[in-house]
Amino acid sequence: xxxxxxxxxxxxxxxxxxxxxxxxxxxxxxxxxxxxxxxxxxxxxxxxxxxxxxxxxxxxxxxxxxxxxxxxxxxxxxxxxxxxxxxxxxxxxxxxxxxxxxxxxxxxxxxxxxxxxxxxxxxxxxxxxxxxxxxxxxxxxxxxxxxxxxxxxxxxxxxxxxxxxxxxxxxxxxxxxxxxxxxxxxxxxxxxxxxxxxxxxxxxxxxxxxxxxxxxxxxxxxxxxxxxxxxxxxxxxxxx
Amino acid sequence: xxxxxxxxxxxxxxxxxxxxxxxxxxxxxxxxxxxxxxxxxxxxxxxxxxxxxxxxxxxxxxxxxxxxxxxxxxxxxxxxxxxxxxxxxxxxxxxxxxxxxxxxxxxxxxxxxxxxxxxxxxxxxxxxxxxxxxxxxxxxxxxxxxxxxxxxxxxxxxxxxxxxxxxxxxxxxxxxxxxxxxxxxxxxxxxxxxxxxxxxxxxxxxxxxxxxxxxxxxxxxxxxxxxxxxxxxxxxxxxx
Amino acid sequence: xxxxxxxxxxxxxxxxxxxxxxxxxxxxxxxxxxxxxxxxxxxxxxxxxxxxxxxxxxxxxxxxxxxxxxxxxxxxxxxxxxxxxxxxxxxxxxxxxxxxxxxxxxxxxxxxxxxxxxxxxxxxxxxxxxxxxxxxxxxxxxxxxxxxxxxxxxxxxxxxxxxxxxxxxxxxxxxxxxxxxxxxxxxxxxxxxxxxxxxxxxxxxxxxxxxxxxxxxxxxxxxxxxxxxxxxxxxxxxxx
Amino acid sequence: xxxxxxxxxxxxxxxxxxxxxxxxxxxxxxxxxxxxxxxxxxxxxxxxxxxxxxxxxxxxxxxxxxxxxxxxxxxxxxxxxxxxxxxxxxxxxxxxxxxxxxxxxxxxxxxxxxxxxxxxxxxxxxxxxxxxxxxxxxxxxxxxxxxxxxxxxxxxxxxxxxxxxxxxxxxxxxxxxxxxxxxxxxxxxxxxxxxxxxxxxxxxxxxxxxxxxxxxxxxxxxxxxxxxxxxxxxxxxxxx
Numbered sequence: 005x006x007x008x009x010x011x012x013x014x015x016x017x018x019x020x021x022x023x024x025x026x027x028x029x030x031x032x033x034x035x036x037x038x039x040x041x042x043x044x045x046x047x048x049x050x051x052x053x054x055x056x057x058x059x060x061x062x063x064x065x066x067x068x069x070x071x072x073x074x075x076x077x078x079x080x081x082x083x084x085x086x087x088x089x090x091x092x093x094x095x096x097x098x099x100x101x102x103x104x105x106x107x108x109x110x111x112x113x114x115x116x117x118x119x120x121x122x123x124x125x126x127x128x129x130x131x132x133x134x135x136x137x138x139x140x141x142x143x144x145x146x147x148x149x150x151x152x153x154x155x156x157x158x159x160x161x162x163x164x165x166x167x168x169x170x171x172x173x174x175x176x177x178x179x180x181x182x183x184x185x186x187x188x189x190x191x192x193x194x195x196x197x198x199x200x201x202x203x204x205x206x207x208x209x210x211x212x213x214x215x216x217x218x219x220x221x222x223x224x225x226x227x228x229x230x231x232x233x234x235x236x237x238x239x240x241x242x243x244x
Numbered sequence: 245x246x247x248x249x250x251x252x253x254x255x256x257x258x259x260x261x262x263x264x265x266x267x268x269x270x271x272x273x274x275x276x277x278x279x280x281x282x283x284x285x286x287x288x289x290x291x292x293x294x295x296x297x298x299x300x301x302x303x304x305x306x307x308x309x310x311x312x313x314x315x316x317x318x319x320x321x322x323x324x325x326x327x328x329x330x331x332x333x334x335x336x337x338x339x340x341x342x343x344x345x346x347x348x349x350x351x352x353x354x355x356x357x358x359x360x361x362x363x364x365x366x367x368x369x370x371x372x373x374x375x376x377x378x379x380x381x382x383x384x385x386x387x388x389x390x391x392x393x394x395x396x397x398x399x400x401x402x403x404x405x406x407x408x409x410x411x412x413x414x415x416x417x418x419x420x421x422x423x424x425x426x427x428x429x430x431x432x433x434x435x436x437x438x439x440x441x442x443x444x445x446x447x448x449x450x451x452x453x454x455x456x457x458x459x460x461x462x463x464x465x466x467x468x469x470x471x472x473x474x475x476x477x478x479x480x481x482x483x484x
Numbered sequence: 485x486x487x488x489x490x491x492x493x494x495x496x497x498x499x500x501x502x503x504x505x506x507x508x509x510x511x512x513x514x515x516x517x518x519x520x521x522x523x524x525x526x527x528x529x530x531x532x533x534x535x536x537x538x539x540x541x542x543x544x545x546x547x548x549x550x551x552x553x554x555x556x557x558x559x560x561x562x563x564x565x566x567x568x569x570x571x572x573x574x575x576x577x578x579x580x581x582x583x584x585x586x587x588x589x590x591x592x593x594x595x596x597x598x599x600x601x602x603x604x605x606x607x608x609x610x611x612x613x614x615x616x617x618x619x620x621x622x623x624x625x626x627x628x629x630x631x632x633x634x635x636x637x638x639x640x641x642x643x644x645x646x647x648x649x650x651x652x653x654x655x656x657x658x659x660x661x662x663x664x665x666x667x668x669x670x671x672x673x674x675x676x677x678x679x680x681x682x683x684x685x686x687x688x689x690x691x692x693x694x695x696x697x698x699x700x701x702x703x704x705x706x707x708x709x710x711x712x713x714x715x716x717x718x719x720x721x722x723x724x
Numbered sequence: 725x726x727x728x729x730x731x732x733x734x735x736x737x738x739x740x741x742x743x744x745x746x747x748x749x750x751x752x753x754x755x756x757x758x759x760x761x762x763x764x765x766x767x768x769x770x771x772x773x774x775x776x777x778x779x780x781x782x783x784x785x786x787x788x789x790x791x792x793x794x795x796x797x798x799x800x801x802x803x804x805x806x807x808x809x810x811x812x813x814x815x816x817x818x819x820x821x822x823x824x825x826x827x828x829x830x831x832x833x834x835x836x837x838x839x840x841x842x843x844x845x846x847x848x849x850x851x852x853x854x855x856x857x858x859x860x861x862x863x864x865x866x867x868x869x870x871x872x873x874x875x876x877x878x879x880x881x882x883x884x885x886x887x888x889x890x891x892x893x894x895x896x897x898x899x900x901x902x903x904x905x906x907x908x909x910x911x912x913x914x915x916x917x918x919x920x921x922x923x924x925x926x927x928x929x930x931x932x933x934x935x936x937x938x939x940x941x942x943x944x945x946x947x948x949x950x951x952x953x954x955x956x957x958x959x960x961x962x963x964x
Binding site: 603672677679683684685691700705708709712716723 | 828
């Protein structure tokens with residue numbers, strides 16, 4: 005069963021509002037979804053703050069990140085994050101790029117982000133991306149061309165999340181609900197691990213087996229928080 | 245004096261809204277109350293986010309956690325937390341299960357959660373549950389069957405709170421107001437202890453005697469925050 | 485120029501709403517003001533959450549903390565904090581008692597709370613109260629009788645703030661605006677110092693001279709935040 | 725192209741509301757903009773909380789910080805921060821002064837504030853100001869006369885931000901949007917660095933080259949968060 009294009013666009017707009025309302029993105033960051041009918045394309049807002057996105061702002065992009073129907077409107081500089089992730093990961097149906105604040109410390113610290121509880125079990129295989137390794141010490145850190153997108157996708161590998169040093173993170177899911185779920189719990193787990201480290205004792209992280217089992221258990225549960233977050237985001241929008 | 249069933253259901257709905265509004269639960273977590281007329285049964289919402297629960301969502305469960313009037317609606321996977329707690333603890337009238345974020349670090353750290361101030365005096369005897377001890381290293385950490393519920397209840401013993409490693413906590417009370425009070429101050433005390441540890445000096449926790457005296461003093465005061473939290477939760481719901 | 489009794493009551497109600505809205509108190513904590521016409525009396529709400537206080541809830545108390553016009557309504561167990569502070573400190577015109585969360589760690593840690601910035605210069609002489617020193621290791625920590633109130637006032641001495649181990653703080657001011665100002669910046673300074681300590685370097689606190697100069701400079705500025713906080717508190721009340 | 729005076733005043737009012745709404749200022753702190761027609765003058769609110777500022781509260785100040793049209797209304801004690809910054813830095817078109825809480829620890833700690841991610845690349849050259857060096861150990865820390873303003877401007881040098889020990893920060897921009905952008909991300913970066921330090925590992929900050937490249941990339945992006953923050957601030961004002 006395929007979701008229709010108009011329904012997919014509607015869900016993508018909701019996803020934009022949720023990640024903003026949950027503090028995963030502010031004026032920056034973006035969410036995309038693979039095109040429901042053409043797997044070599046994806047849908048992504050034109051360049052604007054996610055909380056302000058409406059259906060009319062969604063732009064179709066091709067496999068190289070070129071906008072097909074922008075009509076002269078500005079598109080995101082970092083659209084290549086999405087294009088190259090979809091190309092290299094056929095299993096990925098949705099992508100969130102964020103600078104959520106609790107995650108940044110793990111992108112610049114030698115301390116590894118690890119799953120502290122079952123909600124964040126997908127963090128078991130978190131990848132890291134150091135732009136300097138290939139592009140030198142004088143970039144603006146942005147994934148602003150296909151080549152950088154390609155190396156980022158390579159760093160992501162088969163993981164659910166890749167941390168971009170001094171920049172943020174990219175989170176993927178098998179559908180929009182899963183990608184949004186993960187983006188929210190990535191931020192929460194980062195805050196939890198920071199506090200756990202601050203306690204100074206020994207920490208027991210999830211085992212690989214627990215993480216795998218938890219990821220499957222969570223996959224069946226993403227509709228519940230989506231319904232809640234969607235309701236909350238719409239309520240706060242209505243107050244504007 | 246027994247509270248009527250309809251009044252109990254109303255209070256349980258309010259308790260759901262309070263724990264959501266106070267940040268104790270998000271899309272996940274649940275609150276239950278022992279049935280006012282049949283002490284071998286308990287009331288618990290169908291499977292949904294607590295902030296969205298209404299009276300029509302409350303389902304009666306039997307002593308084994310089987311829903312009696314769900315009418316085909318999905319029930320919580322972890323209802324056995326409640327069933328086995330009520331079975332083993334006749335003094336317990338209400339149960340909160342939560343993943344509140346400041347508490348998770350104490351579930352995975354070797355540092356013990358302890359009462360920092362009189363509001364959290366009930367933490368004096370906090371118990372811990374390590375699912376691996378009996379169920380191995382490859383579970384999804386969920387309390388998804390009666391056997392796991394039983395071992396969790398055994399770990400709880402006579403305590404007010406049990407921390408589930410890599411998962412969350414279970415808090416009990418002699419009535420709904422006390423269980424909710426404790427769930428809120430559990431989260432606050434965890435944040436306070438984390439900050440106290442970060443200061444790096446010596447910490448003076450409550451003595452056992454102070455904790456016991458404080459717990460009794462607090463028992464007389466749970467109506468005051470309940471009135472406030474209830475008002476706040478309803479106000480925010482009205483804005484939706 | 486003396487403020488009239490009705491105007492004083494109105495300001496005390498506003499003070500209650502501000503300390504709640506600013507997160508200084510939750511369901512617990514209280515604010516009082518010395519009676520504008522009878523300096524041996526003070527005004528304090530009946531026992532309830534500060535955010536819910538209205539003019540009709542204000543009760544006149546005598547110098548021993550006895551309510552004069554409660555008409556059978558419950559009064560705060562800890563009214564002796566206020567009574568004994570007013571008795572021992574003729575310069576004090578208003579008192580805030582709070583359990584604000586960033587302050588509790590300093591009440592139980594060997595690390596001393598100190599003024600980190602000019603807004604909190606009044607913390608230069610912060611006092612500490614250990615109830616065990618006189619009342620033993622088995623109290624419920626509450627200031628529930630005149631004798632405890634007296635020893636707390638003795639601990640406060642000429643300071644602006646006294647930290648009660650495992651309990652909270654008492655903040656005094658030369659008027660309501662100053663007491664509220666200090667209660668808010670006490671909490672903020674505690675958070676700031678916690679973060680400064682976490683950085684791990686050397687910390688430069690205010691000198692005594694800077695603190696004294698800052699306290700006088702701030703005394704002329706308390707109307708500005710009061711106007712803001714009052715507006716914010718009333719706006720949020722209007723949404724209920 | 726010069727923005728008209730009335731448009732500039734409108735933007736300055738919005739800037740005041742944004743910095744308040746984003747938690748950069750509370751009852752204290754201020755924002756100014758260089759006069760669009762007379763580069764030796766600047767616009768700054770009369771003395772009041774930024775969130776309450778309207779167009780009628782904007783006062784024109786001359787190069788020495790003297791108000792030209794206050795009409796007897798109180799002006800900010802620290803207007804010399806702005807006057808002396810505009811005098812010494814012809815490239816600066818807007819100035820924010822703030823006590824935002826995550827930044828204060830870096831003003832009193834020996835640990836240096838550094839850019840953790842591209843959004844805060846402008847922090848590469850952050851300056852520090854120690855009032856004691858010239859004005860002794862008994863000031864009230866305020867920049868309350870032209871001489872203090874001058875020494876502060878000297879400390880700022882060519883940097884984007886100067887930290888005032890035990891006081892706060894001053895942030896400058898090439899236009900209002902950039903100054904506000906920097907004031908918000910200064911606070912965020914401070915929180916991020918505090919958490920990164922708490923993790924205890926090695927930290928990789930931005931290189932000088934990355935910081936310079938990032939600052940130019942961000943300059944093209946300040947309109948996006950401004951549009952979002954402006955909308956959010958106006959929405960919350962409408963609820964009053």
